[in-house]
Amino acid sequence: MRIRDDWRGFSFNQGHVNKRLSATGATLLCCLVLALTVLGLQQRSYAQDAALPQAEEGPGALDPDRVSRARAYLRDNPISPPDTTSPRATLESFVFVMNEVNALWLAVRQSYDDSNRLFLTPEEREKLFLVRALLEKAAQTFDLSDIPVTSRENASIEIALQLQEILDRIPPLVFSDIPGASAGGFHHTGSETGLPGHWTIPGTSIRILRQETGETRGHYLFSKDSVARIPDDYAVVRVLPLRADRGEDLFEYYIYTPGNLIAPLWYDVIEAGPSWLHYHLSDQAYWQWLALLLLLTCYILVLGAYVRWRRWRAVSVNEGKRIVQALLNPVLVILAANLFRYLCEDQINITGTALLIIGTTTTAIVWSATAWLVYQILQLLYVWFASTTGPARQGLDASLLRTGFRVFSLAIALIVLGYGATRIGIPIYGVIAGLGVGGLAIALAAQPTIENLIGGIILYADRMVRVGEFCQFDDLAGTVESIGIRSTRIRALDRTLITVANADLAKRKIINYSQRDQFHFRHRFGLRYETGASELKNILAALRAYLEDHEKVLAETSRVRLISYADYAVTLEAYAYVLASSNADFLGIQEEMLFDMRAIIEANGSEFAFPSSTVYLARDKGLAAENARDGEANSEEEGTQAA
Template sequence: MNLKFILFLHFYLYIVFTSNANELDSLSFNDYSSVSEKQFIEEAIIHPLNPPNTSSPRATIVSFINNMKYSHQILKATYLKNIELPGYFISDSIKEEMYQAELIFDRATDCLDLSSFPPSIQKDMSFSRAIMLKEILDRIPIPDLEKIPNKRDVEYDLENKKHPQLSHWRIPKTEIILVKQATEDSQGQYLFSKETVERIPGFYEEIKHLPYKSENYISKNFYPFYISTPGLLIPPKWISLLPDWSTTMLLNQTIWQWSALLFFIAISIGVAKVLHYILIELMSDRSAVIKQWSKVLFITCCIIIIYFLNRLLNDQVNLVGNVLVGFKIGLEALFWLLFSFLTFHFTSAIAESIINTSNAKKIGLEATYTRAIFMVLSTILTFFVIVFGLSQIGLAVLPLVTGVGIGGIAIALAIRPTLENIIASFTIFADKPYRVNDRVQVLNYNGTIESIGIRSTRIRLLSGPLVTVPNEKMATVEIENIQKRPYLKRDFNIKIKHESSIEIVEKSVQIIKDVLAVPMNSNTPDHPNHAINNMEFPPKVFFNQINNDSFNIYVVFWYFPAEWWDFMEFSEKINFKIIKSLKEASIDFAFPTQTLQLQNSSKSKASTVD
């Protein structure tokens, strides 16, 4: 129930009854209906969804006047009953009667074509436009019923005339027009045209100086009190507490309305700043999940603030006219903008929660694509929210969608490299050639994968710098994933002096095998040499080559697992053991030698130096 409507009528009725009570009691209804007041009201209450009769110009005018008239009558009787009750608040029985009056009033507004107004303000505009139209009809002459086309005239015009003339009807000597609707939901119905509804304020300004017609049941000073009375913010019996200066009109609003407007806006901004400090600034050093959900909570609170501010300014402060339209559309636009942000951050928060609960690496491939999928989803949902929001504030959506479609082609061409990288990232996601923290050799870069994004992959080189490689390249080149090797292989040569006997060489080979083997009497399962004595890859030692200056012993082993620094530490220990064991056996390593022949030219005598 719109209690704003009720309370401004309270104020109006208060003035009417205190200054013109005798005049109102003496007025009689203009007989626009063969149905009695009681029957009309009972029918409206029993069938609240039954629309007004708008099948012809006559039916529409009768419906509008009767609904406005009977709504006013209920409120008049309700007000008299309410002022006799004690207390400052409205009782349930009074609220019920007010609901009945509003129900009938809404049927009057159904006679207006409000399609020129954005959906978000149609309800609000219908109140002021209906009241102003009633003020106009109370002051201008209206033809007798028999001179206004009825449904029979409409049907005759449609069936018997080659060019039907009753597609619209104008109240004589006015620009107030009723138009036959062609839309699907109201086809064939006669409503006050949208052009007429738009121009009602101008019509009212032109006729407000005219006297009321004494033969009609008038609504004296209906609109002036509508634009100056508060809603539930100040209960009806408190109205007298307002100082006289606060009801002075300034730019079509009273001073108290401007004051209330500034007060509530300031309070809303203050509350939003406090919430921003608590939910955004204080949470800046928390985890990504907490920060995302804090943003969601902050935006939700802002939407709630906008909702209540809208209700206060509309229902309680009772703004009207262009001020109402401006603030209503502005708040509606802000509401849908915040709702689009909420949609985006809500899906992002879900993505971060999934990544966090699944223990996925926050910069890994799975985390990246979880974010990407939810980002695409949030972008689509946000787009639809924005389109719907634009339609609610009256902006044409079709040209926007068409423009986006045409501009999308140009954008696609401009971002072609980015699209190639994104598509390549999906290839990397499918093949999984590397993951975060994997050590890779690619494009002459040797380092560790630090992060995998939608557009590029970042590699921390062993020398320190961070290299960013586009995914389009990473998907087309050969990648050596060092991290995925199951073992580390080491092969090296040990050279024995050329003068050594065959027994020395055989002994050397055996010493090296013993160094690499797990001792037979070792019962320790974690002996260091277990790392190179895999059943499928045992260490190998061979006397494989006779050089000009040495005998070569080839050594190879495979270290499990492929942990680089453990491997280096183990190799160092093996080197020390081999050197120590060969020295203890008095076996010397061979060093490269070179023979130079020097010849004395004067004596022609040669000598050899080793």
């Protein structure tokens, strides 16, 4: 039989025989959780190696020669698994291992109770380490595939102890009548012929079944149906007297006492309390339910205080600091859930269905918080990376990087969450299939969201806009603040924040003012009509020379022309393209050019015109006499013809 190294990190619960307690323990329950945490830690330190004890043989269980050979094999090969190559080998392996467990466990209990010491000695820790290792070895004879991984360790110990108590209460087994070779031979399953596919313990419904798939293929294990029935079978036979001389029901000791296999000294306080504390309800003592209720109350109060503190705490304006602060939440959730499970399993010693619920719930919380933590860590990596990329972090690349990190972070978080689902008994293939079907349903239901996602990709791929650029989108104009997975946020000129779906934005006409490589300079100057022709020619020549010599003006695009005589001014037009990196730079250059052009106009003897009008006054002399007579004669002639 083998003792695996990873057993050294395992811990197991314990119970107690049906004891009655007296009146003072109820008042001390408030101190129980703190005492459990401090005093229970001493039992989690175990030696690295353990010597094989001289255990007593179970009465009539195995023949002494086989027991001696098995012990010798265990000493020579301590990492060997239990022999499960036949129904007989499986049952003998289980019985032998549990005999060793009983002998070691009772010896350590007796030694510790007699010493009145606070802590176990190194020798006692070594023996407890071997007890737990042997209990794990006994559990390897079970098919535990229907039990969630997160609860399998503790549940397997309970099942092993319950099966032992069942075997102690039914008629003794005759091992020679069981099919197959005896334990310790480790005959390959293919070397024996005629072995049945299963064998049932006489007088029970407990079957040892040959495995057909997986790593245990060909080995004989207690079937998963039998494993599921063992608690119910134990509940039926527990009232029967023991046929084997064990002295007490070790399973009851295991589930009704705190600590790890050995009840700590503070349990004496509970024993001195009122007797009703030891009444049983749903496989737990009343004191265990009260301790669990007290623990839950403490957690609720602490959670409420923490939420209140976080609500009133100032939020940093720095994104990196906000994410670092956000990391605290999942870390605290993970620590709190693990502490809660430790107190319930290793100190209060919750067992049975309640333990399964607590184990499943805390595991789900831990893995959900872990996925949350992974997401926040990846977001923190993005903030750090974006802060080192200089100006690019304000552009499309930074926005695209943010979106990519979000999608990648979400995918990793979902993978972590899927793995956590397998820890509570959900098969990984079922998780993948569920994600596939659920993904299809989500894709159909979230078609607009997917359309917006594709629209955002189009914005990125076509490089239409960048974060920080000023653009006009049909009737909307503003500066792009962020391009997300679903929508784009635009800061309008009146400082309002406008959110536009990516799919809608990609369909609009986009005028991007920030991507201009040249800026158009075009202005008209109205000069007074008093400006003479020579002055006008001098002004035009001076303005042309100014534009050609300016370092920011493209000389081949510049022109200055007299274009019209308007109502109150002679109009000149200056036209050119200016090289500038941004609109702000252009406005500065344009301002300088306008001042210089005004100085040129004034220096050449002219001024800007302003709206005005000139009124000319003269006497009206009327019509000439000859024209008046001709008009009268024409009128009379027309009248005669008409008559």
